[in-house]
Amino acid sequence: MALAKSSVVKSLAIICVFLGWTAGALWLGWQGPELTKPYLQPEEEPVKVAKYYPLEKFIMSIPGDKYPHYMLLEMTVKSHNPLLESVLLEADPVIRNSLMKMFSRKTFQELNDRDQLESLQSEALVMIVKVLSENDFQSDIDEVLFTRMVLQ
Template sequence: MEDLNEQKQSNKKTIIIIAVVVLLSIAAAVGGTLYFFGGVPGLSGDSKVQANVSSGPQIIPSNSIYYSMEPAFVINFNAGRKQRFMQVYVAVKAQTESAVSQVERHAPVIRNNLNQLFAKQDFESIQTPEGREEMRQAATQAVQDVLAKHGNGETIDQVLFTNLVMQ
């Protein structure tokens, strides 16, 4: 009978020891995870690194307003004996609502001038990044010219090509 009581006590001790070891293992895993990932303030040893991260470059929100000129411009080219096409989605970037409203107000004139500008381009030159950048700058200048002539002195920052497809 004593053997049976000793065996029961031994089993209880074994179960208690196993439970304590499991709980300690879980606590160590959670504590280690929090320590390495900085989950508990003050526990991480890299306070200098955290200070440098917080004093890094700050993101300054932009006040820019964008106006998308819909529908896209579609231009056809005669490149040698083949008929080629270009489709350009254009957006205008400005700093004020009044500049965007002027672009909307004079959209027919702006669309006309941009269509003429795009049609005058050489198909071979606009296949290069430099040629596309020159065309974008010329488009910006064309919109600014319309606003200078017909607008109330407002100006835009730039014309953006949000999608340009050539075939």
């Protein structure tokens, strides 16, 4: 009888070890990728896509030789900062004011010259970044694009 109990105990021990081994293997199968992910796969940083934020259009009076001219200007700001839209909305009055001052110092001939378009965009970028910085706003602007410019 002792021999029978001994073989039953051994059988139960083997079955318990087998079940424990199987349960551990199943658990590692489910949890394994999560546990080994930091060690096996390099973590890729998400690609930051540039966003474009259109500004309200400007209609300004430009001094001319004989009579005043008018300019319609539509601009878009390019940035990789997804939070810039709220900054641009809050800072809209100071941005518009600084751009109005900048363009009011230009003559009709300067603005009408197509070769000056890139330098005007660069100047507007510098002006906007400066105004944002002076007023304690984030100034993560990559580029200023003129999407429409009509002189009359």
